[in-house]
Amino acid sequence: MHTVVLTKGVPDFREGKVSFDEDGHLERGKTPTVMNPNDELALKAALQQKVRHGGTVSLMSMGPPGYKDVLKQGMEEVYADELYLLSDREMAAADTWATAMTVTTGIEQFEEEPELVIAGFKTADGETGHTGPQTNWCHHMNDDLTDRPLVTHVIALDVDPDEGTLRAKRLVEGDVSEIETVETDLPAFIVTDPEFEPSYRKAEHRLRYKDLREETKQRAENPDAVLTVWDHEDLNLDPDFIGLDGSPTIVAGVDPIPKGPAERDATLVSPDDPEGMESVAEELTPFSGGE
Secondary structure, three states, X not given: OEEEEEOOEEEOHHHOOOOEOOOOOEOHHHOOEEEOHHHXXXXXXXXXXXXXXXXXXXXEEEXXXXXXXXXXXXXXXXXXXXXXXXXXXXXXXXXXXXXXXXXXXXXXXXXXOOOEEEEOOOOOOOOOOOHHHHXXXXXXXXXXXXXXXXXXXXXXXXXXXXOOEEEEEEEEOOOOOXXXXXXXXXXXXXXXXXXXXXXXXXXXXXXXXXXXXXXXXXXXXXXXXXXXXXXXXXXXXXXXXXXXXXXXXXXXXOOOOOOOOOOOOXXXXXXXXXXXXXXXXXXXXXXXXXX
């Protein structure tokens, strides 16, 4: 069983060093990058399937060369076998549509179609939640490939490779939150929900988890040995349909995130100081609704 996980690097907003060019586009090469938090749940879903059923896991990302560190981080967490980076200048400044077109083409480079493709819910820098479903939709545009069902908001997952089926519980948000159970055929595309929880009920699964951890520690010491980098020529992509040129989204403007003050005035009050404690109570009382 082959699982492909899509992951992305996002600006490390904690550092307060997000860089934009004069046109308002994020300069990812000059911005500290971390793995998108929601993608960690997609990685956990893939790891659960590898522990239960074996097979291989591939991590794929589109971005600048620095994303190699993001892929390495993902490999350490999901115990992946292969890393794929889609990267060159022609892919830069892509919106979700151009990104989906590029990533879809990357997935189609595998000799055999993956049984499972997993994406995170949304990214911390875009917040659209479009890229996963759009990637699956772009796949359907190729008449030579099998249509993959799309299952979103997945909070629990169980795959049966022998039967070629997938059963998932998904969170349905409405007036009240409900859990819906769906079953579909493989190959399939799923988007994990922030509430996703992996489970390892059997002792053999917990032991397998431990063994995979040891194997990956060794592999992660030299991630370049399992890394494949593809540019737009490798993927036979027309530059007019990817990156900024292939992005229909127009950025009207970007407002920088204000950085909080490095220092704040503080008054130290000792619990042994009755007058000091009384002043604290007077300050907090109006906010508690009391008198």
